[in-house]
Amino acid sequence: MASFAVKALDHVVLTCKHIPKTIDFYTTRLGMKHETFGPAGQQRHALTFGSQKINLHQFGAEFEPKAQNVQPGSGDLCFITEHPIEKVLTTWQAAGVEVRKPLISCPVSPWRRCEEHVRLKMTTQVLEGGKVVDRTGAVGKLRSVYCRDPDGNLIEYVGPRVSDPLKSPFQVFISLTVFFTESRIMSERW
CATH class of the missing domain: 3.10.180.10 (2,3-Dihydroxybiphenyl 1,2-Dioxygenase, domain 1)
Structure with missing residues (x-):
């Protein structure tokens, strides 16, 4: 097939x-x-x-x-913003949006819930509710904050780390085009 x-x-x-x-x-x-x-x-x-x-x-x-x-309430959605996530957090808090904490960050894989490690009393990090946390998503390194919508769906809102701006697919295309164009020009010179 x-x-x-x-x-x-x-x-x-x-x-x-x-x-x-x-x-x-x-x-x-x-x-x-x-x-x-x-x-x-x-x-x-x-x-x-x-x-x-x-x-x-x-x-x-x-x-x-x-x-x-x-x-x-069974959804888990992650949305990207270009705004500083700390500003999003303060705006949400001022508007009364209840900001959630991810359950537990697993020392092996911080992206998933880690009840097994809790039962085994392994080192875990419980994230403070309402704080911005670092994550890695499909577009790179991110800063995240969590809340729930009216139905209870988990909403993750992410923005770029200051030191690691997000690359859009268009930016990646431009970078690759520049790289290949420069490589072709260099090879033609030799």
Whole structure:
């Protein structure tokens, strides 16, 4: 069977207990835009940011086709901002957003929960609630802060470390283009 590489993610779906509360949270706290689409009487809701989209389904009245085991609050989403994450944190705290701590940072893999190490009383680091923490994501080294949306989905909001600016795919393309162009010019000189 042939393998077909994925180019990008078009959308994800969040199943919500109360769509208006979800819209309010994501538009006022995360700066997303709300849009409606579909025929009259069957209008659907979505949240957009950049070229991404989150479709919203009302729990108990989901649109078909849908995931097999839909459940509000089962999501774990990570969003990227270009703003200093410390500023995001202070803004959220001033607005009354409850900032969460990741459960436990595992000494072997700080990205996953580590109940096994707790049972074995191994050295673990419990992160303080409401603090910015360092992580590594798909785009590089990040500074993260966590909260929950109205349905209980875990929301990780990340920004670049000051010393390690994030590289967009476009920046990586430009860097590679410059590298290969310079390499070609150098080889032509020799």
